Amino acid sequence: MATLVERERKYSGDAEFRLPDLTGCGGVATMSDATTLDLDAVYLDTADLRLARSGFALRRRTGGHDAGWHLKVGAAGGARTEYQFPAAPDEVDPPPQLVTLFRAASRGGTVAPAARIVTRRRERRLLDGAGRPLAEVAEDSVEAQDLVSGERQAWHEIEVELVDGDEALLDAVEARLREAGARPVPVSKSHRALGTRLAAARSAAPDPGVAPVLDYATAQRDVLIANHPGAWSGDEEAVHDVRVAVRRLRSTLRTFRGLWDRRESESLRAELRWLGGQLGPVRDSQVMAARLAGAVRAEPDELVLGPVAARIAERFAADLAVALAELRTALDSDRYADLLRRLDALLEGPTARTVDARWVARRVRRAVTRADDRLDRALAGATDDAALHEARKAHKRARYAVEVREPAAGRPAARLVTRLKELQDFLGAHQDSVVTRDVLRRQALRAFADGENAFTYGVLHARQAAAADRDLPGLLRARDRVRQRKVRRWLAE
Template sequence: MPEVEVKLAVHGPFELPDLGTVEGVASVEQGAAQHLRATYYDTDDLRLARNGITLRYRSGEDDGAVWTVKLPVDGAAMVRDEINIEGSGNSIPRPAADLVTAFVRSASLSPVTRIQTRRRRWSLLNDEDGAGTEVVDDEVSVLEGSRVVARSRELEVEDKGAGHDVLLRISDVLQEAGAMAEEQVPKAVRALGARAAAAPDVVPPKKISPKDPAGRAVRGSLASGTYRMMANDPGTRLGGEDSVHQMRVAARRMRSDLKTFGPLVDEAWATSLETELKWIAAALGEVRDLDVMQARLRKAGGGMEESLDPLFASMDSKHDVARERLLEAVRSNRYVELLDRLVEACHEPALTEAANKQTCAEALPPLVNQAWRKLARQARSLRPGDPDEDFHEVRISAKKARYAAEAVAPSLGKKIGKQANNFASRCADVQDVLGTLQDAVVSAGMVKHLAAEHRNDGPFSLALGRLLERQEHNAREAKQSFPKVWDALDKAKNLEWLITA
């Protein structure tokens, strides 16, 4: 669950002020003091700490000793996801090790620091629903063996349901009393020092110039995709639908980008990575496609939920099987090897001579133009009565053109980059309309298959018939919408940058 807290530094003589006067606080209750003993685990090069992640085993909690993994929430300095896992302190439980696989990869985990904390704590409750905020005063000792090598004192103000505004008001009162704002980093990172605060293995580039060698765009694309895949790996293992989606998009984009950057990268090296990315994208896609289809059919089946129970039970069973296959894939050595290769590729991609000789402005627009020409050739000849498969091929080409434009846009400067992003947005509109068509076609096919198997089940068969009608209606609407979104894309003003950049 998300942990939302503010950390404040304090020195010896600090005394907690009266927090009962803070707006939103009706009562203050002091809890029993705790003596916490924590061992933190990481790789030799501190891969977890450098990514803002902590893995610890801690005793002294009210509910007994527990393993905890804390994961950063993107863009939220005060928020981390906290996952508690039962297990003895003799070895790291598999669920805990699983959650940090993308960051540890083929390295080994071992204890890197031990911390003892003497904790005083207070619960601050409101007078409405009993929701509250917890304030703790921690005296922290960092140990090497049995020797204390560093001491510090800090306050933590954690939201327990009272809300962000109350948390900030309490923080302000504490600072007025002498507490000091400090960088929001875990105790372990502070204990481990500068090495723990170093950059992680994969950092998406902040800026690439049109005058830079085109190889920098390749590195930037791989870094963005690898970062996205790693960041969504823990959520995927925990069953998060959006994490599965984001991780699949990352794999698909990197595979597409390697094809786009074909003249700039070694063919055999790129093909090998594409193969592995296709493999993991397929495992993710099995789960994601069922998520999308089930949501679609549940919405379309409004008012017929009870009659459609056998349909959704069947889909749930398929989803369980697909999820088990996905977990098997991300727990495999093959996946870990892929991650290691991707991290290496972010730093040392196998580039061709052209990648080092040509600038981004010279090399990149023609690469997108290739994807555009294929899309234009297919889409301009498409007719309303053409097979669904032809529309699907146009959708795939639109997605490739979109991904290509989005891959190069950050490296083309403000003006051309804006044009590239606009082009990508128009491609996305085409992709979305044809994606709706494809989803309707696939859903209709599954409904037809089930209907054939349940001809004698009256209520279920009737509900399937109505569901099929709705999917076929959606497919017709999508086909009718295609000319409008295609015409909006196929304009000279959207394509000028492909030639003049």
């Protein structure tokens, strides 16, 4: 299976539109002669168009230089990840490798033909002075049919896709195309073909009072779906983003728990905790491996005794392999698909009660106050590592609660979010030190048992303890900054 990142922009023009000369745009020296291609693609989706609604496009295409199965992930107009897989003759079902990647978007449901798009394409390459291709420009005459409703459409479209060029080239080409009468198109061909059914599938707008909470939670649900392929592959950024989205969802269901049936929301929080438990070992292994590798590199050579770096790499490579296999099993499971379907029902269905902005604001204030109390108890008397960890989690919940109000409250809320993030970072650094010291202690015991020198692990352990002590004054300053009256005054409004 081939994987590539597609960076393209789309435009439409009326019947009189003609592609202008694009030489001089962002280093373009010449335009190649046009090549004509005939493309025929059948797009598949669930009955309720979950793939399209989640920013996924699954198609089987014939014609062109990349005929076969394609899965695109991401919104049109930005960078999209495309997975390509060969198609056998007369194959109608997508290969299991692709099914795995869109399982979250389909909620585990089956897919069937949803639209057919036939394109006559005139393609040119934009070349620099050395003949290097910077981008491809395609003029597409499109005929589309919704295979369920029977609705037909036809239009003319221009696509500009980067090859070795950059965003500045796309900007320059866009300016030239606009001058010639082209207009940006914000949706993909498949979305346009399915536009009527997609509009009908959209959920009704929620009541204004609850809208900020539902919008925030829905955005986190969408992060889960969008990052599913990357998380399944073990991509560090995708695993991190999914893990944070899970935390935000669990926190939102807790902070605003009165909005939904209590039994269902608590059950979903438990399922999200299970999912977070599958993500944690993968992300922790990735982070700890990088953290310790950097710590070893920072030590003078004379303090690194024995194969310390190699042992750390071996240990976390093995841990990561096991954790990733378990995560893939979870993401492929019916349990995960059911979690997503239940989350859809919770976020897209009616709430258990009608609330106003004041109700939301009170719960945000309560989350911030609870975080204050947790930290005060943790700092009372001797510093308690476990209590500081609980304070860190409370401040995450407080930050996520404030983020719910950020779109409406604007800069005051954004400033409090920033201050909470600063404090959370200090608490996080302390917890990282606690966890790292425990890992180093166990690594030292393992080295000793294997007859290796454990000296370096002790050095690294001492440095982690010293760093935790040095962070305490910064933590206190961050606590005071987050509690300044001018930062919190808006919370009472």
